[in-house]
Amino acid sequence: MNLLLTGAAGGVATQIRPLLLERYGSVLLSDRVQPEALQDGETFVAADLGEPDQIDALMKQCDAIIHLGGVSVEAPWQPVLEANIAGLYNVYEAARVNKVQRIVFASSNHAVGFYPRDIVIDHEKPVRPDTRYGVSKAFGEALGGLYADKHGLRVFNIRIGNVADRPIDRRRMSIWLHPEDLVQLCAIGLEHPDVHFETVYGFSKCEPAWWDNRRATELGYQPKHRSSDFRDEVLAADPPPGPGDASEIYQGGTFVLEP
Ligand code: 15L
Numbered sequence: 001m002n003l004l005l006t007g008a009a010g011g012v013a014t015q016i017r018p019l020l021l022e023r024y025g026s027v028l029l030s031d032r033v034q035p036e037a038l039q040d041g042e043t044f045v046a047a048d049l050g051e052p053d054q055i056d057a058l059m060k061q062c063d064a065i066i067h068l069g070g071v072s073v074e075a076p077w078q079p080v081l082e083a084n085i086a087g088l089y090n091v092y093e094a095a096r097v098n099k100v101q102r103i104v105f106a107s108s109n110h111a112v113g114f115y116p117r118d119i120v121i122d123h124e125k126p127v128r129p130d131t132r133y134g135v136s137k138a139f140g141e142a143l144g145g146l147y148a149d150k151h152g153l154r155v156f157n158i159r160i161g162n163v164a165d166r167p168i169d170r171r172r173m174s175i176w177l178h179p180e181d182l183v184q185l186c187a188i189g190l191e192h193p194d195v196h197f198e199t200v201y202g203f204s205k206c207e208p209a210w211w212d213n214r215r216a217t218e219l220g221y222q223p224k225h226r227s228s229d230f231r232d233e234v235l236a237a238d239p240p241p242g243p244g245d246a247s248e249i250y251q252g253g254t255f256v257l258e259p
Contacts, residue, residue: 001190004028004058006091007068008044009035012106012163015179016186017042020066023187030058031069049087052094059091059098064190066104067091074110074131074258084136092147102154104189107141107199109161109175110134113252115210117174122212123159123199130252141199148197156189158182159211160202167206167227170238171253174210177202178225188219195219207231210251 001024007013008029017035020027026041034044045061047054049069059065069091070083095103113130115121127138137159144155161175162168163182181204189195200216203209204225213221227234241248250256 001064002026002028002062003190004030004062004065005068006030006047006049006058006065007070007072007106009033010068010072012072012160012182013068015163015165016183019179019183020186023183028058028062049083049090052090055087055090056094056097059094059100063100064102064104065091065095065100066106066186066190068106071133071136072108074133074255077132080132080136084133085139088136088140088143092143092153095153096147096151100153102156102190102195103144103147104156104158104186105140105144107157107159108134108137109159109201110252110255111137111141111159113250113255115251116249117208117210117251120210120212123201123215130250130255131258134252134255145197154189154195155197156185156195157199158185158189158202159199161206163202166230167234170235170240171248173227173231173234174206174208175203175251176206176225176227178204178223181221181223181225184223185216185221188216188221192219 003024009031021041029044030047111127111134114128129135141157147153148155161177162172163177167173167176201211201213204223206227247254
């Protein structure tokens with residue numbers, strides 16, 4: 001497989017690059033700026049999601065993509081529009097033209113961030129974005145559906161929680177995703193023969209769980225890491241919130257408060 005990782009200089013990519021290299025032997029990396037510490041087997045090509053010619057050139061060199069590129073937090077509309085809406089369209093369109101087989105799309109929990117924490121949601125619930133960023137991720141999921149159904153790309157949307165070595169606070173106890181578990185999900189998206197168009201949640205074994213990830217389980221996902229292993233230290237460092245704090249009612253946390 002000729003694998004392309006976009007957004008390769010970002011925080012999530014930095015955590016999974018060694019694991020991808022181990023599994024796939026070589027990886028083409030792309031971003032606007034060069035990632036640090038390139039290893040044997042990693043090749044970097046600079047590209048801007050807003051430049052269709054640059055994206056087209058990238059797609060000529062790969063047959064599968066993990067797309068982490070774009071704006072990864074709430075931001076003003078213009079950068080969200082340019083990278084996550086128009087830029088993602090450039091990616092899908094170049095993928096279609098160059099007959100790329102598969103795309104793993106880094107969606108986000110913020111596509112569903114306005115669901116309250118006291119209900120468990122699955123992959124069939126309608127989106128409830130908490131931000132412009134979350135709206136762009138919902139758009140990205142839908143764009144993947146179009147290219148899967150109309151053009152036959154195999155698309156795997158992962159609604160990623162928070163990628164880190166450990167849960168960093170009370171909210172992340174429910175949405176934490178260890179890099180190894182993320183790579184396991186990416187591998188399903190890149191390799192599973194039944195993937196046509198799928199949306200799954202990107203979290204490790206978390207408690208309390210807000211997401212029913214049965215579709216990922218059906219496809220073979222078996223997370224190895226458990227947030228409860230960190231419960232005592234995380235809860236001690238992050239005291240319970242006061243009543244009525246909106247950022248504690250909704251799954252998206254402080255994103256729901258962003259103007
Ligand atoms: C995301 O979608 C962001 O990319 C990441 O930086 C975190 O903020 C994460 O959500 C989260 O909800 O913790």
